[in-house]
Amino acid sequence: MKGIFPIIFFILLGLSNNIFAQDANDILLKEYHAEKHDTSKIVSLHKYIKLNYSSPDSAIKYSKISIELSDKIQNIALLAKSYNLLAISYYYSGDLINSEKNLNRSLSYYTQLKDKRGMATCYNGIGVIHYDQGKLYRALQLYIQSLRIKEQLGGQLSIAMTLNNIGNVYKDLEKVEKSLEYYNKSLAIKKTLSDKHGIAMTLNNIGLLYHNNGEYVKAQDYYKRSLIIKKEISDLHGEAMTLNNIGLTYEVQKKFNLAIPYYEKSIAIKKEIGDQYGLAMSLINLATVYRANKNYSRCYKKLFESEKIAKKIGATTQLRDCYQRLYETYEIQSNIKQAYKYYRLYIAAKDSMMSAESIKNIQKLQAQYENEAKQLTIKNLTKKEELSQAKLDKNKAELKSKNIINIGLIGVLILSAILGVFFFFSFKQRTKTNLTLKKSLDEKEVLFKEVHHRVKNNFQVISSLLNLHANNTDNEAVKKALGEAKDRVGSMALVHEKLYQSKDLTQIKMDEYISQLIMHLSDGFDIETEFATILKIEDIYLSIETAVPLGLIFNELITNSLKYAFKKGANNSIEIEIKKIEDKIQVEYKDNGIGLPKNFDLDKLESLGLNLVQILVLQIQGELVVDTGKGACFRFEFSLPK
Template sequence: MDKMAARSLSIIVVLLLLVAQASALQQKTVRQFHNNSKADTIRLRTLYELGDYYLLRKHQDRLSDFQNAEKVFFTAYGIADSENVISKYGKYEFQCKLAEVFVLENQPEKAMSLFIQAAKFYHDRKFIAKEANTYLRCVINIWPGSDDYEGMQTLLFKALRIYEELNQPGDIVFTNYWIALTDLHRNRANNYRLTEARCNQMIVKYQHTNALHLDYIYSLLSRINRYRGNLNKSLSYSLKSMQLMNSTKDTTAEEQIFAELAQTYQDLEQTENSIVYYKKTIEIRERKNIPQEYLFRTAGFIAQGLIKLHRPVEALNYIEALEKRHKPDNKAKYAFIEQIKGYCYEALRDYKKAEEAYLGMINDYRKGDDEMWYIAKYDIARFYVLRKQYLKAAAFLNDNTPPSNFSKAKDLEYLLFQVDSSRGRFLSAIRHFRKYKTMNDSVFNLSKSKQVEELQLQYRTSQRETEIKLLTKESQLQRQNVIRAQNARNLTYAGIAVLSLFVGLLYYNYWVKQRNNIVLNQLVLEKDALLQEKEWFIKEIHHRVKNNLQIVMGLLQRQSAYINNEEALKAIRNSEDRMHSIALIHQKLYQSDSPGFIYMPEYIAELVNYLKDSFDLGNRIHFQKDVDDVYLNVSQAVPLGLILNEAITNAIKYAFTDQTYGEVSISFLATTDGCHHLMIKDNGAGLPQGFDSSSINSMGINLMKGLTKQLGGLFKMTYDSGMIVLVKFKVENSGIPENQYNQQEGFVITH
């Protein structure tokens, strides 16, 4: 049992070494791939996805993410193929991704340069669709933070000409949307008409086609009319954009559509509806990892709506939860949070905290953002008016730029009326109040309220018609499902019948097999008994052969007592040793549980011990053994045992004269070419100068050569600080994995 445990332990150790070598090789291969491989699609795709991961993931340290994305895209840019412009992972695609990163890092000039370079490359190579896409991509990324409206429109018109040449309606509509948007922001008051005309032109031309992105156009028309105060038209266009989005299943504009619809409902004072769509907008922006300022502005509208519905605690909890999810990363974004908290504290009548929040908002807002700067000053002025601190309010209303938003402009007139009244400026107060009433009446007169109701009714009716169509389809599907269910039931019954027949056949086959198995088991038992008997006979034969060999050895020993000739005595002694090596094999076969095979480590150890005792060596010669766990069949074990006997006997007799101390090494090891090497080496006197094993006429050497030939192997004797006997052969049925063996022409031993 101890031997088996030792063998198992050695096998485990070898396996662990092989696994370690394989792991080291794999790591080396990975390093070689990273350093030497060409830029292929898999590698570039991995870098592309890694860069996008850094850009899109929700993480507090966004600047670090942008820097990591820049490194990844720069690496991909360096290894991408500049000729591969069609692929998503081409060189100039990565250049555009780098430009997008520079926009996020607030380096628009750098980004613009990279976009224009990429567009020029596509232009020179006649890839005009990619050229147009690059112009449009540049505007979408750079324009929101740029005042260069003319430069942006130059790129947009270049893209538009290409899309018109290629006759791509969806891209034509989308590019016109961006042109109209830049027109609107360049000079809002004077360009409502120009923007509206371009949008209407797109609707007339493409409303009866399958062109995408018309929902953007309708949403932009809604914004224009909302700015003008035409809230009924604004709502009509918003609902139309949402209908179009639902019918085309294209949700790329859903964020903009929901946000515009929410603002329209807010201006119409339909607060519940506005909160619903503002929350949908926030969900989309959180999912898309939109910049924080857009999240916070929308959250402010939700808080204002909840406050209007007398739910200020819910509003404060909502904004605090959003702040935890998205911690502001600069002062301008803290200003948004402070502004919203100011609304909440004011509604909760905690005026001290409200004033602190509003003043913090004013300190943190960027003065360059006219629209937001106006809203910030308006909010704190309104707060002071409600607290009847009119002088403080007036300080924030002086030189305040009128907003483009009609609803905000209306509210500003009423605020100015209150401030002027408190300061005794009655003529100015009356003028502001008249403006307020005129604007208010234009929005909330009875006819327009009815129009709004009609629009909502039309939208709900349209939605109901869609639902009825869906219900009709569902009814038809249900009828079809009933028919399918009936067919399935009939098939099930038929299947059960077939299955029953099949089970019956299986049972019959099982019964037949069981009956056959009883007969077969009886035959197997008889066979096992015969095999045990055969093995017993074989063991008995080996036992008797061993006994007979020992009898012969005993006779030789008796005979040697009557012989005085030294040569004859040596011959008899050698014969005894050879017979013992054979007898030892038969003894092992008799004792083994695997008849026909000899476990070589044990056999070699016992043979060496016998020879040591036979020559009465004591500790004069040390034997060192290194033997693999190999089982040899008897046809190979016998000649190998005789070779061992001859080689070890020669070393004992001739290597160490004059009772000198020495060492004999015995190794029997497997090699990588599927062979085994047997080597017997001593550190004795060795061979005389010019010795040639092929020319000597020695019975021992000739016997070893003949036995090696019987093994089908190669024999060699050489000298290297002692005598070396080498035998190389292929082991048959050894119990170890057998590799392909190619017979070699020669066997070279180097000195």
């Protein structure tokens, strides 16, 4: 849901004003430089890092220095703590991969020390990362692991934090009662400890839970209780966030005039405290309400204001959302030219979030590799020259000392020298050619990635155009046909997306592709019926020529199951099995829905989707077999291209 961010405490941080924090930073850095002993230096650095998570680059820099010093004195406890602080610093920078990697290093040291409190902290931290990545069941497992240790050790505030995190997972899993159970346990502990900041945070999260469940009156009650405490403790950041959340509850109820003052108050506080990221987000929310009131001039004004801030601070997420609202608003006003312009900007912002950092890392590694290869070539050539010179000097000394002139030997030596020079220049030329070929291959790889990226973007543009046409027609049959075409385009776009994100630009890992395709299709359907997916897919890579038709086949079969096969409240499931036997791929798709009609006949199909399935199976030189027993089952096999 837009603009709502559940608060998960990665660690327990104190609040201090900016002037005090800056003074403390200066004092701690002076202490660090003045200390003579490495242990004291590390302790000063740890204090400095904890105060500077909001400046992650600085926190990362000093965390790495702390690790070097800890490693130097071989202090395992300080190493464990230093890696933990580095992980938190990476987390605040948005680098979840490096954060998890360093938490696992910290965990290994805490395990070596048998430090259960440290282990519990790491399990909780890794759980937070998995939660942010949407891996909810893994996050839940880690939180529970952390909670068990904390309950053995005591420390009520830390227990309350993990209980709150478990509540967040159950909230996202839409298990309302379970989520409330853990939130209330957390809340009870915080009330006992008079932890006002924690109480306000959990009240806000309960508000989010009721909001997501559509119980907006209850959500507003908990938000307002949270707001009272946040005002009492002068938590301006929290106050602005909760005001924004209250605005959202009124917005979803279409009480737009009631939402506006809450958004405006939130914006005023964010301007006061300099929260540029939050300000850009709340301006987008306020613009959305103005749009709903058909006050388009104010809507555009707020969106352009948000765009300016987002560009200035490099807030790609807010920029993406801003462009999305702009293209949607222009589309509503039938300004197709401007809608298309901002749709392209929206796609570009969305893609840059996924690819900018990976491209930067690839270029860095490529430059490093080329430099190392160049240095190695120079070193080898220098060594060969030195060896050749040494050999010539030795021959000269022997000839001088013996004073024997052997015409035959001279001839052999001259011939050897000529061959040596020939081979040397051949080697040099071959090395140069190899480096040129490598550079050419690297350039082609980047080109192929860019081609796949552009193809995927063009597919998305086509998808958007289909969507625009669907929204501009009242003919339900046309809308349905355009929607199905959009899904087919989406399955092909996904192939190219997987290709430009993979190391191998010619093959696609099928288990990842099918999983993502199912998510893409289920997200696109406005259905209340739940279903489970069972994937039995071996570690198989297929070329684009095979993956595209196979993706379209699954697109049609999954769509058919979601639209026609499942009943609300039943234990619905889709099972896909793909396995390799010698040089053949065997595929089986089945659901446990209402099944196919008794008179089902492959040769007399009227459905475009199933006709397309049959054509695509033939295209990859397979033969479709249908089982009309319980549910629907489709089988086929095909040979791998040689």
